[in-house]
Amino acid sequence: MADPTMSPLTQSQPNVAASTTLRCQHHLNLENLAPSPSSSEHVNRLVNSNHYISPSRPIYSDRFIPCRSSSNFALFNISMPSQSATVGSSPGDGGKEDNPSAYAALLRNALFGPQTPDKKDWGTGAARRNIFRYKTETRQSMHSPFPFGFDGLSGPGVSNVAIKAPRKVSRSPYKVLDAPALHDDFYLNLVDWSSHNVLAVGLGTCVYLWNACSSKVTKLCDLGNDDGVCSVGWAHRGTHLAVGTSNGKVQRPSVSQGLIRWTLRGFIHIFYFHKEIWDASCCKRIRAMEGHRLRVGALAWSSSMLSSGSRDKSILQRDIRAQEDFVSKLSGHKSEVCGLKWSYDNRELASGGNDNRLFVWNQHSTQPVLKYCEHTAAVKAIAWSPHLHGLLASGGGTADRCIRFWNTTTNSHLSCMDTGSQVCNLVWSKNVNELVSTHGYSQNQIIVWRYPTMSKLATLTGHTFRVLYLAISPDGQTIVTGAGDETLRFWNVFPSPKSQNTESEIGASSLGRTTIR
Numbered sequence: 001m002a003d004p005t006m007s008p009l010t011q012s013q014p015n016v017a018a019s020t021t022l023r024c025q026h027h028l029n030l031e032n033l034a035p036s037p038s039s040s041e042h043v044n045r046l047v048n049s050n051h052y053i054s055p056s057r058p059i060y061s062d063r064f065i066p067c068r069s070s071s072n073f074a075l076f077n078i079s080m081p082s083q084s085a086t087v088g089s090s091p092g093d094g095g096k097e098d099n100p101s102a103y104a105a106l107l108r109n110a111l112f113g114p115q116t117p118d119k120k121d122w123g124t125g126a127a128r129r130n131i132f133r134y135k136t137e138t139r140q141s142m143h144s145p146f147p148f149g150f151d152g153l154s155g156p157g158v159s160n161v162a163i164k165a166p167r168k169v170s171r172s173p174y175k176v177l178d179a180p181a182l183h184d185d186f187y188l189n190l191v192d193w194s195s196h197n198v199l200a201v202g203l204g205t206c207v208y209l210w211n212a213c214s215s216k217v218t219k220l221c222d223l224g225n226d227d228g229v230c231s232v233g234w235a236h237r238g239t240h241l242a243v244g245t246s247n248g249k250v251q252r253p254s255v256s257q258g259l260i261r262w263t264l265r266g267f268i269h270i271f272y273f274h275k276e277i278w279d280a281s282c283c284k285r286i287r288a289m290e291g292h293r294l295r296v297g298a299l300a301w302s303s304s305m306l307s308s309g310s311r312d313k314s315i316l317q318r319d320i321r322a323q324e325d326f327v328s329k330l331s332g333h334k335s336e337v338c339g340l341k342w343s344y345d346n347r348e349l350a351s352g353g354n355d356n357r358l359f360v361w362n363q364h365s366t367q368p369v370l371k372y373c374e375h376t377a378a379v380k381a382i383a384w385s386p387h388l389h390g391l392l393a394s395g396g397g398t399a400d401r402c403i404r405f406w407n408t409t410t411n412s413h414l415s416c417m418d419t420g421s422q423v424c425n426l427v428w429s430k431n432v433n434e435l436v437s438t439h440g441y442s443q444n445q446i447i448v449w450r451y452p453t454m455s456k457l458a459t460l461t462g463h464t465f466r467v468l469y470l471a472i473s474p475d476g477q478t479i480v481t482g483a484g485d486e487t488l489r490f491w492n493v494f495p496s497p498k499s500q501n502t503e504s505e506i507g508a509s510s511l512g513r514t515t516i517r
Contacts, residue, residue, distance in 0.1 A: 169448055169458035173489035177210070179203055184465055184484025186380060186397070186424065186440065187297045187338040187354070189231040191469040191482045195238035199471065199480060201488065202229030207243055212473065220283060221276075233299030240286070240320075242306055243276045244296030277306075277320060289325045291316045300340035300349065307349060309337030315351055332359050332368045339382040348408060350392055352379030358394050360408050370411055376400040383426035387433050395423025398441050417454045419447065424468050429494040430476030436493060438481055440466030446481055448493050462489055
């Protein structure tokens with residue numbers, strides 16, 4: 001075995017010397033010459049070449065052997081292999097310097113981190129560990145030009161970027177409003193928030209407007225004792241409000257000193273139910289639209305197109321620019337339509353009904369282009385993702401309790417999450433890839449989910465009845481929830497658009513309780 005104290009460049013010389021000795025001895029035997037003192041000295045010098053180094057010239061081997069003494073092992077946070085470990089450390093290395101242990105250590109540290117044990121240490125002492133055991137990883141900036149976690153500003157080694165702490169969501173509402181006569185009806189939609197930061201709420205026979213900037217409450221209309229509000233929906237521009245009602249009385253308002261005065265004009269005996277469109281800026285009704293035979297519990301806007309869903313199982317498409325009450329009728333549901341949502345690109349309309357069906361329609365179809373029948377209860381909760389085209393979320397009622405995700409582009413069912421209670425509403429965050437669900441029987445909670453892992457960020461409680469109503473503020477940070485306990489609660493659940501990792505503090509210091517009246 002070679003002397004471990006030898007230089008790496010001399011380890012291959014004994015083979016060269018031995019072959020040279022054989023050639024010289026063979027040549028001497030052929031000539032039958034007696035060894036002279038000078039030739040014997042030359043042979044001895046060749047044989048004992050391990051102990052003799054010519055002072056005049058270096059001896060070269062027949063191949064290149066790299067020298068790792070100049071390698072910067074500290075760059076990768078590993079210790080430099082010693083010569084004793086490099087030369088003859090294992091029987092399979094054959095006493096050669098170029099064994100793969102140093103490269104393996106370098107690759108292992110680069111791929112799995114500096115704390116990964118060597119294979120030979122897996123079964124010994126404190127190094128025995130499960131390789132699949134969870135451990136906190138050190139994240140590296142995506143913009144770093146250094147491939148193995150080295151940052152020239154922070155020194156050698158793995159990047160020391162701190163792991164971001166989970167975002168904290170306040171468990172308490174920052175504002176509570178009393179909402180007398182807010183119906184405890186799963187199939188109604190009585191709360192909506194406009195792009196101008198005005199909240200519309202249907203309370204009994206009246207519609208109220210609450211300005212989130214000034215906290216001013218305005219009574220928009222009163223339908224009278226024989227009628228009731230079943231749904232409200234703001235147009236995208238926020239100046240027009242549609243109101244779905246529950247009977248066929250046609251009423252005409254007149255405006256006097258900022259108050260709305262009603263006069264009864266008669267009855268419609270053919271169409272018992274209608275919708276009214278209001279210009280909220282001047283509190284004036286623009287027109288009344290008829291067509292449904294039963295109550296209108298769901299509304300959805302798409303530019304100038306208004307879709308309405310009714311207990312009569314139909315969906316009517318209405319163009320407010322046209323003189324006709326509706327331009328097309330969508331048929332497919334076998335029970336009351338209780339959920340309607342247009343996609344963000346206004347190309348697809350999703351509808352949910354009490355027949356446990358979720359349908360998707362395009363702009364020109366009168367029959368559903370996609371049908372999903374996996375839910376086992378009424379589908380009221382519907383939400384389109386603003387982050388991914390064609391991603392649709394839906395929630396089922398008490399007998400189902402599941403949130404399901406669909407890809408309408410590929411017509412596929414993506415995933416399902418059992419929430420444990422009735423799913424009443426869903427809404428996606430505009431700022432981050434998260435969504436909120438509100439629930440009824442039996443837990444009456446509000447849950448903030450992170451998509452696509454569907455891990456819970458927060459569970460909010462406070463309502464004592466089913467949380468049937470949900471709307472999101474125009475800045476995407478605040479949600480308002482309504483329940484049969486006749487309260488509206490405001491929660492800060494999402495980050496701001498500019499800083500997605502900091503908790504919003506809008507209104508946090510204005511905790512109070514007022515009444516919408």
